[in-house]
Amino acid sequence: MRHRHGEFHRLSRIGWLRAAVLGANDGIVSTASLLVGVASAARAEPGDIMIAGVAGLVAGAMSMAAGEYVSVRSQADSEEAELAMESRELQDDPDGEHRELAEIYVRRGLDRELAQRVATELMAHDALEAHARDELGLSVTLAARPLQAAAASAISFASGAILPIIAAGLSSRSLVTPITIGVSLLALGILGAISARMAGAPIGRSVARVLFWGALAMGITAGVGRLFGVAA
Known part of the structure; x- marks a missing residue:
């Protein structure tokens, strides 16, 4: 019997995983920091x-989606422009493009x-695909997908932001700050472990990184809220 050689690669996850992790992390940190900052004000x-908290969730999700879409759309536009230029070069000078592709393979060994x-074989099959992959470094797996990235960012931000809001809503006024911080740090640690996995x-390095920056953001915001609350 023949045994199929199966390989598992994570590159196909890069686009949506980056957007989802960034969105969830920002949702937790920014919303928790906002809640803690407001709660630290004496008269809140x-x-x-x-x-x-709710306003921060809605505004943050929309901001993440818009920012991610614009960013990835710009990347997609650049990729499309490069492919259009390469297509014209293949029509105008196919022999030169053949030599260029062959030289790439010579440099690779x-x-x-x-x-x-x-x-010759690759250009006969799909010349533009061969040049996109081997000359430009573009591939279907890593292609920019603006709508996918925007949706992942918005959904993940809202999913992360809802956790500190629930924690704050279920806490008494005197315990809002410590409970919100504790729940948020726990969620950040779990998120860091999952994304690293x-x-x-x-895993340890990823968890430590998100906990450090999350705690720092919440601590600074709490200090600012308390300072301005007392001053007001």
Whole structure:
């Protein structure tokens, strides 16, 4: 019996995983920081805290989606422009493009005769795809997908932001700050571990990184809220 050689690669996850992790992390940190900052003000009422949290969730999700879409759309536009230019060059000078592709394979270690044959075969199959992949470094797996990235960012931000809001809503006024911080740090630690596991990165380092920056952001915001609350 023949045994199929199966390989598992994580590159197909890069686009949506980056957007989802960034969105969830920002949702937790920014919303928790906002809640803690408002709660640290001496005169803040529970209703004020919840309004701030919900407003932060909606504004943050929309901001993340818009920013991610614009960013990835710009990347997609650049990729499309490069492909259009390459397509024109293939029509205007196919022999020159063949030599260029063959030289790429020579630099990668093939002898010149074999490189010529490989370039001929690949260009006969799909010339633009061969040049996009081997000359420009573009591939279907890593292609920019603006709508996918925007949706992932908005959904993940809202999913992350809802956790500190729930924690604050279920806490008494005197315990809003410590409970919100505790729940948020726990969620950040879990998120860091999951993202590291999916990406094949060291879990401990990823968890420590998100906990440090999350705690720093919430601590600074709490200090600012308390300072301005007393001054007001």
